[in-house]
Amino acid sequence: MCRPAAEVFAALIACLWCAPCLCAAGRSQQLNYRPIIGVLAQENLPGDQLARGSSYIAASYVKYLESAGSRVIPIRINRTEEEYAKIFSSINGLLLPGGDVDIQTSEFTRAAKIFYNLALKANDAGDYFPIWGTCQGFQQLSVLTANKNLLTLTDTKAVALPLKLTPAAQSSRLFRSFPKDLLQSLAEENITSNFHSWSLSTQNYTRNAKLKRFYKVLSTNSDGKIEFISTMEAYRYPFYAVQWHPEKSPFEWIDKPGMIHSTDAVRASFYTARFFVSEAMKNHHHFSSAIDEERALIYNFSPVYAGIHAVFVQNYYFN
Numbered sequence: 523m524c525r526p527a528a529e530v531f532a533a534l535i536a537c538l539w540c541a542p543c544l545c546a547a548g549r550s551q552q553l554n555y556r557p558i559i560g561v562l563a564q565e566n567l568p569g570d571q572l573a574r575g576s577s578y579i580a581a582s583y584v585k586y587l588e589s590a591g592s593r594v595i596p597i598r599i600n601r602t603e604e605e606y607a608k609i610f611s612s613i614n615g616l617l618l619p620g621g622d623v624d625i626q627t628s629e630f631t632r633a634a635k636i637f638y639n640l641a642l643k644a645n646d647a648g649d650y651f652p653i654w655g656t657c658q659g660f661q662q663l664s665v666l667t668a669n670k671n672l673l674t675l676t677d678t679k680a681v682a683l684p685l686k687l688t689p690a691a692q693s694s695r696l697f698r699s700f701p702k703d704l705l706q707s708l709a710e711e712n713i714t715s716n717f718h719s720w721s722l723s724t725q726n727y728t729r730n731a732k733l734k735r736f737y738k739v740l741s742t743n744s745d746g747k748i749e750f751i752s753t754m755e756a757y758r759y760p761f762y763a764v765q766w767h768p769e770k771s772p773f774e775w776i777d778k779p780g781m782i783h784s785t786d787a788v789r790a791s792f793y794t795a796r797f798f799v800s801e802a803m804k805n806h807h808h809f810s811s812a813i814d815e816e817r818a819l820i821y822n823f824s825p826v827y828a829g830i831h832a833v834f835v836q837n838y839y840f841n
Contacts, residue, residue: 557614557802558815559587560597562637563840564621564630564658567833572826574839576600577629581825581836582773583619583656589772590795592802595818598840599629603636610640612809612818615652615802618659620717620767625662626671634659638666645759652760652801657718660754660763664722667736672727673720677745680780682712683766685741685752694740696755696762700793707786714752714766714790715780716743721750721765737763760801768794775830 561584563577570578577599584594597609597616616637623630637653644651655663665671685708691697697705707713724742727733741753743765752765767774771787809815825836 553803554614554806555591555803556593557591557799557805558593558595558612558809558819559615559617559799559802560595560609560613560637561587561617561619561820562597562630562633563599563838564619564623565599565628566839567622570837572828572837572839574826575841577840578837579840580619580621580834581838582769582834583617584820584825584838585773586769586791586795587617587799589792590799592799594820596820596823596838596840597633597637599633601633606633606636607640609818610637610644610651611807612815614805614807615654615798616641617798618653618655618662620657620659623658625658625665631662631665634662635666638663641761642759650760650801650804651807652762652798652805654798655761655763656769657765657767660765661718661720661722663761663763664727664733664737668730668732672722672730672733674723674726674748674750675719676721676723676748676750678716678718678721678743678750680778681716681745682780682782683714683716683743683752684708684710684712685714685766686743687741688739690738691740691753694738694755695760696753696794696797697740699797701789704786704789704793708790711784711786713771713782713784713787714743714768715770715782715787716752716766717770717780718765721745721748724749724751727751737761760804762798762801764794774835776833776835777831 561579563579566573625631641651687709737754739754743752755762768791771791823838825838
């Protein structure tokens with residue numbers, strides 16, 4: 523009886539000394555329960571009288587991620603590629619928010635493209651790195667993937683719509699963990715907030731081979747004339763995009779059509795955020811030191827209250 527036990531002990535020691543890659547592989551399967559997601563800033567909105575600096579992040583996106591168990595760092599525009607590469611190696615995911623900039627010539631676009639290419643390269647190498655795009659972020663991802671602007675004007679500036687879920691939605695990574703009653707509400711009730719003038723039409727998506735190969739369509743919508751894609755996820759990459767605004771229901775209060783604060787709208791917000799944060803937990807990037815991490819967090823900045831009648835209740839501003 524002693525001999526087998528000794529052999530087992532020897533085998534364990536040999537594993538520890540001779541197979542460090544297996545131990546590392548085991549660790550890679552563990553989740554990161556302290557994820558940090560970067561939110562990309564963008565040029566200030568025209569006419570913003572409260573702007574302090576040259577760029578901003580709406581606080582609702584920060585709260586959206588924090589509500590699902592992530593910390594946030596702001597990613598400022600007008601930085602070098604080397605600085606962005608260092609940030610990329612420190613964060614566990616990226617959110618591209620909604621807004622109003624030129625998605626071909628802005629500094630927001632320049633930074634988004636750098637991170638997009640870094641994420642492609644990382645994922646191809648087995649380094650799981652998720653990206654989420656909301657509204658303008660959705661549009662930005664479509665332009666980066668197609669390498670051209672295929673967006674179409676739609677009458678969707680302030681309207682709440684039900685999602686027309688595709689057959690692929692039920693088995694999608696994004697929606698398959700949603701409660702069935704919530705999926706039913708999303709499909710039947712006007713609870714997704716749309717505040718956009720540009721959309722990716724299903725026609726333009728279908729005609730573009732790059733987009734068709736890259737993204738799976740999970741839902742569509744229509745303004746009465748043009749059918750457009752409202753939710754999609756990449757086939758091979760952890761990239762997700764929604765043309766609607768899940769963050770607005772719990773955290774924005776401007777009194778406009780399309781702003782929905784119902785229980786199911788708020789639930790949809792949480793489930794989308796929770797899903798993306800769970801994706802970020804699969805990534806193990808980290809800052810070089812605890813001090814660097816602490817200095818980078820959004821907690822070092824104070825949001826400016828714009829009032830409940832503003833487009834965004836609170837904004838963070840950056841130089």
